[in-house]
Amino acid sequence: MKLLVCVSKTPDTTTKIAFNGDSTALDTNGVQYIMNPYDEWYALVRALELKEAQGGTVTIINVGGPENDATIRKGLAIGADAAVRVNTNPGSSLDVAKQIAAYAKDEGFDLVFFGKETIDYNGAEVGAMVAELLDMPFISFASTLEMDGNNATIKRDIEGGTETIELATPFTLSAAKGLAEQRIPNMRGIMMAKRKPLQVVDPVDVTQHTTVARYEMPPEKSAVKLVDAENMDELVRLLSEEAKVL
Amino acid sequence: MVLVFAESVNGTFKKATFEAVTYGYQTAQVMGTHCEALVLGSAENAAGLGQYGAQKVHHVADTSLDNLDSQVYAAVIAEAAKAAGAEVVIMSHSSTGKSILGRLAARLDAGSVPGANAIPTYADGVLTVRKPVFSGKAFAHVDISSDIKLVSVMGNSLAPQVVGEDASVEALDATIPASRLTVKDVARVEGITPLPEAELVVSAGRGMKGPENWGIIEQLADELGATTACSRPVSDVGWRPHHEHVGQTGVAIRPNLYIAAGISGAIQHLAGVNSSKVIVVINKDPEAPFFKAADYGVVGDLFDVVPRLTEAIKAHKAA
Ligand SMILES: Cc1cc2nc3c(=O)[nH]c(=O)nc-3n(C[C@H](O)[C@H](O)[C@H](O)COP(=O)(O)OP(=O)(O)OC[C@H]3O[C@@H](n4cnc5c(N)ncnc54)[C@H](O)[C@@H]3O)c2cc1C
Ligand SMILES: Nc1ncnc2c1ncn2[C@@H]1O[C@H](COP(=O)(O)O)[C@@H](O)[C@H]1O
Secondary structure, rough: EEEEOOOEEEEEEOOOOEEEEOOOEEEEOOOOOOOHHHHHHHHHHHHHHHHHHOOOOEEEEOHHHHHHHHHHHHHHHHHOOEEEEEOOOOHHHHHHHHHHHHHHOOOOEEEEEEEEOOOOOOOOHHHHHHHHOEEEEEEEEEEEEEEEOEEEEEEEEEEEEEEEEEEEEEEEEEEOOOOOOOOOOOOOHHHHHHHOEEEEEEOOOOOOOOOEEEEOOOOOOOEEEEOOOOOOHHHOOOHHHHOOOO | EEEEEEEEEEOOOOOOHHHHHHHHHHHHHHHOOOEEEEEEEOOOOOHHHHOOOOEEEEEOOOHHHOOOOOOHHHHHHHHHHHHOOEEEEEEEOHHHHHHHHHHHHHOOOEEEEEEEOOOOOOOOOOOEEEEEEEEOEEEEEEOOOOOEEEEEEEEOOOOOOOOOOOOEEEEEOOOOOOOOEEEEEEEEOOOOOOOOHEEEEEEEOHHOHHHHOHHHHHHHHHHHOOOOOOOOOHOOOOOOHHHHHEEEOOOOOOEEEEEOOOOOHHHHHHHHHHHOOOOEEEEEEEEOOOHHHHEEEEEEHHHHHHHHHHHHHHHHHHH
16 A cells, blocks of 8 residues: 655644744744644554555655754654655645645555644644545544555544544545554664655645734733632632623 | 535534624625525525525535535535635534535635634735634734635634524535545434533543542533543543543633643643633642633642532522
8 A cells, every 4th residue: 555644843732832023923933843743643653554554655745845854754763664845835735735736646645644733723624635636535533544455444533423434545534633652763763764765846836825914822811810619609609700601 | 705604413503503604694794795605415494594694595405415525515515606606615613614624725726714713804805814823822814815715613713693584595406426435324422512612611630530530520510511521641541532632632622611620731731722711720739830821720629629619500500
């Protein structure tokens, strides 16, 4: 099986978010970057498990500049066979999707994996976009994936439950918690990653339909009001009369 | 015209759908135009969407649309949007909406904003939409400049508003492409409001010591009519099911009231709950970081405080 995993780079989950002077970009001072958790923990690892069980190759792809190479190498260290970076700073989700689709369309991938969403833009839309561009089914929020030859059974998370779906390759999916267990790269993986191919490809031209005009911080919370642990009637009164949520 | 894809579940509409229609109606007002709705598959009261501001409801009643295939849905919605001359297409930011929005954007080569949490502004053909980014730590104002504009609406961002009467329902004859997948089973927990839609949430963390102690949390939730949630370590070790895990790597929620007991308030936890309107924190450690993000705090042992709170709510309801 030929597997493609789309991986993005995001600020570490502990990052304190701040913006530049005119609030048009993230202030990257001191920001640590990681591979988007859903891509690394679930999408990539499930792809590796399938390869280990049935043979095949796992390629990872990222759309971004050379500063993303360290993140991409981590994916190779975890076990991907090869990597592709489309060399552009994408201007929108659709830009990312068009770049991935332009690379993937003639490669004959059986399965294309995405994360559920990026933890910076929280879009949950790139996977669906690529699926449409490649004319493939898309199963979002997969929490289990079982393959039997070319046939897959997938459970996907829906509000308050799960949906069970059957379909055949080729298709795309986005990975939610449960799909796999996080793997920590070992020393051997890290050494081998250095020799694995990281192909840099040129982007296709894309017209941007969306731009971030500006960022804004949500209003600050006022200080916490402490209520005596013995007096829960008072808390209920505050919730009902002051906060008006009961 | 603003077209709202009105999602139905087993033929009925949920609150999130009424929110989306209200959002569509208000967006249409901002743009100086009107709002229509599109219903796919079985639906019991499509005309009722008129009450939330849809002037007309288009209905593709084919029962093959009762289950979601994002590829089929996107094709039908795109065709309907073009036929009706929609400038904006709106849907819920639900598991269904998230599966479709991106497909539509690619199919129509249109700009999209996923998860809007405020009514947009409109000037010179550009729609500016606010959405949370960095897991709720900030907002982005995104300009959409394409001819057709796509927006999905974050749940609980606005209250559904009745503004009119039932609308006329027109059958729409759309081409329905063959599906390449089979939905074998749809399993939903009955009787409980799913977390993303819940207005009241009671959540607990490692301070609970073990799964056997969750009775007091469930009693509090029952008394309030709230949905239960938990921190990540608690679901990781299997004390609670995965779908209860809230936070940056779990479900993101925005209830009116979030009560957290025995949760320290790590930044990754806050990322999924910081959009809650009111936060109550119960923790025995006065230095717990969660107090900084809370509206109301109780410093104390949750094993005493939670049952006491349940009693107080019972008394409040009786009064
Ligand atoms: C990449 C990444 C992603 C993550 N994503 C998430 C996420 O999505 N969601 C999430 O929740 N976490 C997430 N985490 C984990 C997060 O960093 C914290 O470890 C986690 O939230 C802590 O869970 P907790 O508050 O239940 O436990 P603890 O931090 O152990 O806190 C327990 C709290 O209970 C209090 N307590 C103990 N006994 C009592 C008592 N009797 N009465 C009252 N209070 C008591 C203690 O004072 C303490 O504050 C993530 C971490 C990483 C690295
Ligand atoms: N720049 C990128 N390069 C490669 N894949 C990406 C990129 N951005 C997003 N993705 C993939 O698309 C998924 C959803 O992203 P988003 O729509 O931004 O939430 C991510 O989890 C990744 O799998």
